[in-house]
Amino acid sequence: MQSRSVLGYGAAALGALALTLFVGWWQVDGPGAPVPDDGRPLPLTVMEFELTDHEGRSVEPDTLVGSPSMVFFGFTYCPDVCPTTLADISGWLDALEGDAEQLNVVFITVDPERDNVDAMAEYVGYFHPAIRGWTGPEQQIALAVEGFRATYEKVPTESGDYTMNHTASVFLFDAQGRFVTTIDYHEPREFALPKIRRAMNEKDAEGAT
Amino acid sequence: MKYTIHATCSVLMLPFMLATSAMAGSADVVVENAWARASIGTSRPGAAYMEVHNAGDEPVMLTGLLTDLAMRPEVHRTATDEQGVSSMSPAGDIVIAPGETIALEPGGLHAMLMQLQRPMEEGESFSMTLTFSDGGETTVEVPILGIAARGPED
Ligand SMILES: [Cu+2]
Numbered sequence: 001m002q003s004r005s006v007l008g009y010g011a012a013a014l015g016a017l018a019l020t021l022f023v024g025w026w027q028v029d030g031p032g033a034p035v036p037d038d039g040r041p042l043p044l045t046v047m048e049f050e051l052t053d054h055e056g057r058s059v060e061p062d063t064l065v066g067s068p069s070m071v072f073f074g075f076t077y078c079p080d081v082c083p084t085t086l087a088d089i090s091g092w093l094d095a096l097e098g099d100a101e102q103l104n105v106v107f108i109t110v111d112p113e114r115d116n117v118d119a120m121a122e123y124v125g126y127f128h129p130a131i132r133g134w135t136g137p138e139q140q141i142a143l144a145v146e147g148f149r150a151t152y153e154k155v156p157t158e159s160g161d162y163t164m165n166h167t168a169s170v171f172l173f174d175a176q177g178r179f180v181t182t183i184d185y186h187e188p189r190e191f192a193l194p195k196i197r198r199a200m201n202e203k204d205a206e207g208a209t
Numbered sequence: 210m211k212y213t214i215h216a217t218c219s220v221l222m223l224p225f226m227l228a229t230s231a232m233a234g235s236a237d238v239v240v241e242n243a244w245a246r247a248s249i250g251t252s253r254p255g256a257a258y259m260e261v262h263n264a265g266d267e268p269v270m271l272t273g274l275l276t277d278l279a280m281r282p283e284v285h286r287t288a289t290d291e292q293g294v295s296s297m298s299p300a301g302d303i304v305i306a307p308g309e310t311i312a313l314e315p316g317g318l319h320a321m322l323m324q325l326q327r328p329m330e331e332g333e334s335f336s337m338t339l340t341f342s343d344g345g346e347t348t349v350e351v352p353i354l355g356i357a358a359r360g361p362e363d
Pocket residue numbers: 079080285286297298319321
């Protein structure tokens with residue numbers, strides 16, 4: 001009886017080990033890769049959400065695959081960080097001149113309650129024409145935020161309104177949809193352009209191999 | 210562009226200065242490089258930025274803002290944590306040490322203009338009064354730049 005249960009445990013342990021190994025393979029080299037949950041944004045090819053751009057077109061993460069992308073979260077009722085980020089990005093795009101056309105640049109709202117398609121269209125219209133504004137149902141926004149490993153939170157204000165806390169970093173992806181790096185909010189501006197160029201050049205590196 | 214109010218230098222202010230010489234602190238406050246972004250209509254809050262310099266030899270405490278442009282003007286602070294998450298909250302009273310300058314600038318302190326009474330139109334300006342704990346006030350004219358402005362020079 002006792003030896004049988006020991007054998008049983010042994011088999012269970014072996015089974016668990018095999019499962020662990022299998023799961024490890026699946027995640028690292030197998031079809032489950034690459035979905036490492038180390039806090040890094042998922043590849044765009046693995047994310048799943050469906051939103052609407054400021055011209056009313058249906059968009060999803062795959063829409064961005066094929067060109068390098070710059071994506072960030074915000075909301076149009078944001079008086080400080082968001083217009084500053086949009087203005088910074090507009091400046092970077094101006095500096096890239098013609099190369100800017102190769103980039104997808106997307107501003108995803110975390111406040112779909114107030115930021116409908118029309119609000120997004122009006123708002124992005126004040127910045128560089130390459131910037132697209134995406135909005136959609138709250139649940140789809142949540143999926144997008146989750147995919148980028150970003151966060152957002154609605155915070156009531158004293159005046160009875162609300163504001164949104166949100167990740168203010170700009171996410172860079174290469175043309176294959178792989179996450180490259182972020183440009184953090186307080187980073188000196190001179191670091192931004194080389195990072196953007198890096199994301200744009202990953203495509204060439206891939207093509208060469 | 211420099212929009213400077215020297216509360217101490219104005220000849221017109223002289224009678225007031227004599228009457229209020231007790232408030233030596235805030236009389237030495239100089240506001241420079243004020244600017245704001247234009248708004249889209251009045252439903253969204255606006256933001257204004259400036260540098261507030263204490264040219265005197267005692268600390269002053271900035272306690273509030275007044276302007277007919279917004280029902281609730283308030284000094285706010287934006288903070289961005291290690292995860293890159295930005296949040297914004299009222300900054301409370303702000304002490305400016307003698308000789309120090311505090312900057313209201315994008316991503317840090319800002320004059321949050323809640324409940325706009327009229328749209329903030331690019332090319333126009335509005336006046337804003339900073340109030341201090343000693344009862345003194347400094348009024349500055351804030352030029353309104355474009356929505357995509359990044360600083361007072363844009
Ligand atoms: Cu604010």
